[in-house]
Amino acid sequence: MSTRPPYPKDPPTELVGELLSGSTHTLLASNLVALLVYTVIAPYVPGTAALLWFVAFTAINLARLIWARLELVRYRRHPARSANLYALGAFLGGSAWAAILGLYTPEIPSQSALLVLFILVCLPPAALPSNALHAPSFLAFALPLFLGLQYWAWHLISELNLEFSLLALTYSVLVTISGLRYGRSLRENILRNEENRGLLREIRAMNEQLRQYAYKDPLTELANRRHFDEHAENLLSQIRDTDQALALFLIDIDDFKAVNDSLGHDAGDQLLQHVAERIVSVSRHAELVAIERFQAARLGGDEFVVLYQAPASELDADAIARRLLEAVTQPLELEGRTFRPKVSIGVACGSARTPDIRSLMRAADRAMYRAKAAGGNRITSLEPATESGAGD
Secondary structure, eight states: OOOOOSSOSSOOHHHHHHHHHTHHHHHHHHHHHHHHHHHHHGGGSOTTHHHHHHHHHHHHHHHHHHHHHHHHHHTTTSHHHHHHHHHHHHHHHHHHHHGGGGGOOTTSOHHHHHHHHHHHHHHHHHTHHHHTTSHHHHHHHHHHHHHHHHHHHHHSOSSOHHHHHHHHHHHHHHHHHHHHHHHHHHHHHHHHHHHHHHHHHHHHHHHHHHHHHHHBOTTTOSBOHHHHHHHHHHHHHHTTTSSEEEEEEEEEETTHHHHHHHHOHHHHHHHHHHHHHHHHHHHHTOTTOOGGGEEEEEEETTEEEEEEEEETTTOOHHHHHHHHHHHHTSOEEETTEEEOOOEEEEEEEEOTTOOOHHHHHHHHHHHHHHHHHTTSSSEEEOBTTBOOOOBO
């Protein structure tokens, strides 16, 4: 059974981003520690060697910090190159820390020397949060420090050289193994979190699609009956105690079954789509009615509905109905043949006193059937619960 390598050849983009963004605090903290080391050993180091070390260390850290901030903008184009350059910077940082051992003199008090040794021992584990995501970066930073501990054991300790060297070697191996394991765990957690975020995005997109399917007619992309009912009730509730009015237009295609029978269901679907497009186009350009004040929907089969909300003094239902009839009945091409649709339109107007949308729908439905009974391809208007319309 094949096993996955602990680190991929090319690090994922998400990990490189974490690597770069997490370096700022580590670099700033390391410079503060370097300043502490400098103040401790500077009085005992002859000349300006300690100052030159601190200046070089600060320059390396500053260069790494500036590069990381700039690279955050462009690392997605070449993530592997960015990770390798980060590892090079980590190696320079580790080497700068190890170079502090070259400043050791017998004049440095034992307490100060132990402080420096303690810092060098703690640096590899302390750098894990920023470097462990990328194994080469962790090893590049830790290796100079591990070699520095061996240098300390063989050149700076007069006794117990072998014992201290073995202790340093054991420590180096344990830190390396622990660092690689920690890095693998950290990397997997970050990738898992990214996968979870991706799944959440997919779920949200799927939920949005389901919501669209629940509220939209897939053939014409108009609202469906469920969406229309909810929207219409909301509109009616919003005009309570106002001077706003509603006008509802119920549009039914005459002899739609004959189209399906003679030209086929594909032609019938095309006819429904053309009618829907014309209804929306006319509705958007109706005088005195803004686009956000209408709702068009397909109720099912060959039946459409349009609902307008506007000030009662501005809502000219008859003019809108005539425009709908004229636009919808324009000739069109179906299966290579010129076809002139015919529709019957029932109109019902409501106001703040209208009890509910169902009463408007019933009135428009009765008006639409009267138009059909009168021969179709015409407009009939009725008021809710009272018959007062005339044919066109």
